[in-house]
Amino acid sequence: MNIDVTREDIKNGKPGKPSECMVALALKRQLGLSYASVGYREAKILVDGQYVKLYLPKRVEKKIRFWDGFHFVFPFSFELVLSGFLTGSAITLRVQKVQPAPGLICPSPQAV
Secondary structure (H helix, E strand, C coil): CEEEECHHHHHHCCCCCCCCCHHHHHHHHHHCCCCEEECCCEEEEEECCEEEEEECCHHHHHHHHHHHHHCCCCCEEEECCCCCHHHHHHHHHHHCCCCCCCCCCCCCCCCC
16 A cells, blocks of 8 residues: 655644654545554554554655654655554555455345
8 A cells, every 4th residue: 555645744744743743644644544643663543443553664764754853855655564464454444445255244234
């Protein structure tokens, strides 16, 4: 999954504020989340009432450190690798429509 940190994310982000940094804003925007907290090496997001830890690429850590120190960075993108079944499933459920596995019985929309 590709995450784009835009000029708006950089402009509106606050260095040293884990839930308001440029990468946190990009994650919230692109994943449709209300909460993301980003450190240098990892991020924690709230998906369907569960906290999920994501590991950030080394080059993103370098961008965040530079931005925290100098308050300047160009827009960039990075690939968010979803490792682990729970993390991948939680993000997939949030971002994409997921078809039920064969054999699962799902209630009809009228029953809900």
